[in-house]
Amino acid sequence: DTEVTQTPKHLVMGMTNKKSLKCEQHMGHRAMYWYKQKAKKPPELMFVYSYEKLSINESVPSRFSPECPNSSLLNLHLHALQPEDSALYLCASSSRTGTGSPLHFGNGTRLTVT
Amino acid sequence: DAKTTQPPSMDCAEGRAANLPCNHSTISGNEYVYWYRQIHSQGPQYIIHGLKNNETNEMASLIITEDRKSSTLILPHATLRDTAVYYCIVRSDRGSTLGRLYFGRGTQLTVWP
Numbered sequence: 001d002t003e004v005t006q007t008p009k010h011l012v013m014g015m016t017n018k019k020s021l022k023c024e025q026h027m028g029h030r031a032m033y034w035y036k037q038k039a040k041k042p043p044e045l046m047f048v049y050s051y052e053k054l055s056i057n058e059s060v061p062s063r064f065s066p067e068c069p070n071s072s073l074l075n076l077h078l079h080a081l082q083p084e085d086s087a088l089y090l091c092a093s094s095s096r097t098g099t100g101s102p103l104h105f106g107n108g109t110r111l112t113v114t
Numbered sequence: 115d116a117k118t119t120q121p122p123s124m125d126c127a128e129g130r131a132a133n134l135p136c137n138h139s140t141i142s143g144n145e146y147v148y149w150y151r152q153i154h155s156q157g158p159q160y161i162i163h164g165l166k167n168n169e170t171n172e173m174a175s176l177i178i179t180e181d182r183k184s185s186t187l188i189l190p191h192a193t194l195r196d197t198a199v200y201y202c203i204v205r206s207d208r209g210s211t212l213g214r215l216y217f218g219r220g221t222q223l224t225v226w227p
Contacts, residue, residue, distance in 0.1 A: 004157075033215075042201065042217035042218060042219060042220060043158065043217050044217075045214055045215065045216065048214070056214065090157050090158070092157075092158075099144070099145065099146045099205045099206065100146065100163075100165075102148065102160040102163060103158075103160065103215055104160060105157035105158045105159070105160075106157050107155075107156050107157045108156075108157050110155075
C-alpha cells in the first residue's frame with residue numbers, strides 16, 4: 001500500500017475521448033509530480049507542481065493537461081491521445097521540491113489508447 | 115545532472131546480502147544519492163538517500179565512498195520479495211533542475227531461493 005492514491009488503476013480510451021487521471025495524498029506534501037513509464041523503460045518526468053503552481057513542464061504535448069486544484073489533489077486531463085501514449089502514468093509527492101525530500105509514488109494508472 | 119552507471123542485472127541467493135553498486139563520478143557537492151526500487155506493475159518505492167555519510171534504515175544501508183564518486187546499496191538479508199529493478203539516482207537542486215528526479219536504467223536484482 002502507498003500513501004499516494006491513484007485512480008483509476010486501469011483505463012482504456014479511444015483517440016477521440018476525454019478522460020482524467022486522479023492522484024491524492026494526505027501527507028501534507030506541497031510538491032506533486034506526474035511521470036510516464038513505457039514498458040521496460042525507466043519513469044520519465046512530465047510535470048512538477050510546487051505549492052499548487054506548475055513549476056516544471058518537460059515539453060509535454062498539450063494533449064496532456066495537468067491541474068492541481070488543491071494541495072492534496074493532482075489531476076491529469078487527457079484529450080486526443082495517440083496509441084503511443086499508452087503507458088503507466090505515475091503520480092508522486094514530496095514535502096517540498098528540494099534534494100533532501102524523497103518522492104513517494106503511487107502505483108500508477110495503466111493507460112491503453114485504442 | 116550527474117549521471118549514474120549501474121550493472122543491468124545481478125543475482126543473489128535468498129538470505130544473503132545483496133550489494134548493489136552505483137558509479138556517479140561527476141557528482142557535485144550539493145547532490146544527494148537516492149535509491150528507489152520498482153517491483154513489477156507497482157510504482158517506484160523509496161529506499162534510502164544520503165549526501166556524504168553512510169546511512170541505514172529498516173530497509174537497507176547506503177555506503178558512499180569518501181570521494182562520493184560511487185555508492186553501494188546493501189540489502190542485508192535478501193528475500194524473494196526484494197526481486198525488483200533498483201534505481202540509483204543523483205538529485206540536484208541547481209537552477210532549472212530544481213525538483214527534478216531523473217531515473218536511469220537501473221539494476222534488475224533477482225533473488226533466488
